[in-house]
Amino acid sequence: MNLLKALATVSGLTLVSRILGLVREMLIANLFGAGLVTDAFNVAFRLPNLLRRLFAEGAFSQAFVPIIAEYKSQRSPDETLALVSHVCTMLGLVVFGVSMLGVVFAPWVIHATASGFASQPDKFALTVELTRITFPYIFFQAMVAVSAGILNTWNRFSIPAFTPTLLNISSIGMMLLAAPYFERPVDALAWGAFIGGVLQMVIQIPALARIGMLPRFSISLADPGVRRILKIMLPATLGVSVAQVSLLINQSFGSWLPDGSISWLNYADRLMEFPMGMLGAALGTILLPSLSKMKASGDADGFSATLDWGLRVACLLTAPSALGMMILAIPLASTLFQHGAFVAADTLQTRQALLAYSVGLMGLICVKILAPAFYSRQDIRTPLKYALISLATTQVLNAIFIFGLDMKHAGLALSISAAASLNATLLYRGLRKRQAFIPQTGWFGFLGKLGVALIVMGLVLHFTMGAQQAWLDNGTAWRVIRLSIVMSAGGVAYFATLFALGFRPRDFKRLAH
Incomplete structure (x- = not known):
């Protein structure tokens, strides 16, 4: 398997x-702006989204993928299918129960995760009702996570990478077609998430059937593979929950800030999702099964060379993304969101959050690459320890940035960035200490050339961008055309400089079994 080709496939679909x-x-910005309604939906959907990462994508994948890779290479297809069926049934029953509890106890959930909303009864009540609609989303996503772990292990990356598209299609369709028929238009957005979850689950079925791994309902805790997964999942759940707890604490902080704070963070986070998904999540997706197979085969x-490849690709593509978002924060936010109910003041506030997030983009993406190296070795405790350190750091920085420096919502974003950078550093040092990762030669020259290309790109972006006020005052057509020109000029400058310095695409080709 060509890892660069697999990365291109996953990144393209992402x-x-x-x-x-x-x-x-x-559409959300245009219809609802950045205020009470959008804050309510973002809080309502964030918790099931975080639990999805906790139960499904996070702890489950970290425990499941290394073991399913081992079964695939060392056991019969029947034994592998039995493990898949037992695990899918167990996870499905647990997460279904959790989702039902979330529906029943939604008011208590919002009290715990957005306590500031309690002082605004209308906002609190709306958030509770939207939470009851969106909470079952985690069950559908748990089933999707099982499928993704299996398909990625079989090097079938396309369906898992395409699946998130269905949530966005469903949400867009409900806003455009169904919102006028709801007494509260935002309800259409919540039902769009529910329907999107169903579609994401259903699309997995044919793909699993084609490789003979469609799970059946089968309960068995006696399966040794299930016991091993459960043993790994406990510390993995704790490790992943650290990151989710950190986000929930930040959300609770945000609920006490002025209306719009959570929405500004969410809009900035949406821009961050481009490099995070196309690079961080994509690299983690293709590296975990590859590293697991290499570890299993000794x-x-x-193992070390593949991890080195992942880090170089991350540096090559993440650094210009972070620099570009820093320089073009206002052009990006104004072009994409400043329409209808979303005004220039919202653009300026979103810019503050985007600048703070951009500082930690490299750390956020490197965590997605370095953590799978531990998980592939079935070492969950070490990342857990580092995650706990990062959690404590985040809360200390929250107190400093919000109460000491009065940075408001930007302080929440900056604390996440700083803690992610610390986490990535600890993960890197941990791998080096264990001699699980030995960097290949040529890193100093690689980083030096990268630095030159970044300087050239930064200068081109700065001088072609023009005055920031123009981006706030001009219309959408002007912004779209100008941003296209500026980004194209910056991209050409960056890659042309790299080419002149000797970089070639073939240098990043990497094969893995």
Whole structure:
């Protein structure tokens, strides 16, 4: 398998999903702006989204993928299918129960995760009702996570990468077609999330059937593979929950800030999702099964070289993304969101959050690459320890940035960035200490050339962007045309400089079994 080709496939399909996600956020900005209604929906959908990461994508994938990769290479197809069926049934029953509890106890959930809303009865009541609609989303996503882990292990990356697109299509369709028929138009957005979850689950069925891994309902805790997964999932759940708890604490902080704060963070986060999804999530997706197979076969040199490849690709593509978002924060926010109910003041506030997030983009993406190296070795405890350190750091920085420096919502974003950078550093040092990762030669020259290309790109962006006020005052057509020109000029300058310095696409080709 060509990892660069697999990365291109996953990134390309992720790009489609992110573009549609951006369209969804543009519609939300246009219809609802950044205020009470959007804050309510963002809080209502954030918790099931975080639980999805906790139960499904996070702890489950970290425990499941290394073991299913081992079964695929060392056990019969029947034994592998039995493990898949047992795990799918167990996870489905647990998450279905959790989703029902979330529906029943929604008021208590909002009290715990957005306590500031309690002082505004209308906002609190709306958030509770939207939460009851969106909470079952986690069940559908748990089933999707099982499918994604299986398909990625079989090197079938396309369906898992395409699946998130269905959520965005459903949400866009409900806003455009169904919102006028709801007493509260925002309810259509919540039902769009519910329907999107159903569609995401259903599309997995044919793909699993084609590889003979469609799970059956089968309960068995006696399966040794299930016991191993459960043993790994406990510390994995704790590790992943650290990150989710951190986000929930930040949301609670945000609920006490002025109306719109959570929405500004969400719009900035949507822009961050482009590089995070196309690079961080995509690299993590293709690296985890590859690293797991190399670990299972004892290929230490291949393991280290593959991880080195992932880090170089991340640096090559993440650094210009972070610099570009810093320089073009206002052009990006104004072009994409400043329409209808979303005004220039919202653009300026979104810019503050985007600048703070951009600082930690490299750390956020490197965590997505380095953590799978531990998970592939079935070492969950070490990332957990580092995650706990990062959680404590985040809350200390929250107190400093919000109460000490009065940075408001931007302080929440900056604390996440700083903690992610710390987490990435600890993960890197941990791998080096264990000699699981030995960097290949040529890093100093690689980073030096990268630095030159970034300087050239930054200068081109700065001088072609023009005055920031023009982006706030001019119309949408002007912004779209101008932003296209500026981004094209910056991209050409960056890659042309790299080419002149000797970079070639073939240098990043990497094969894995």
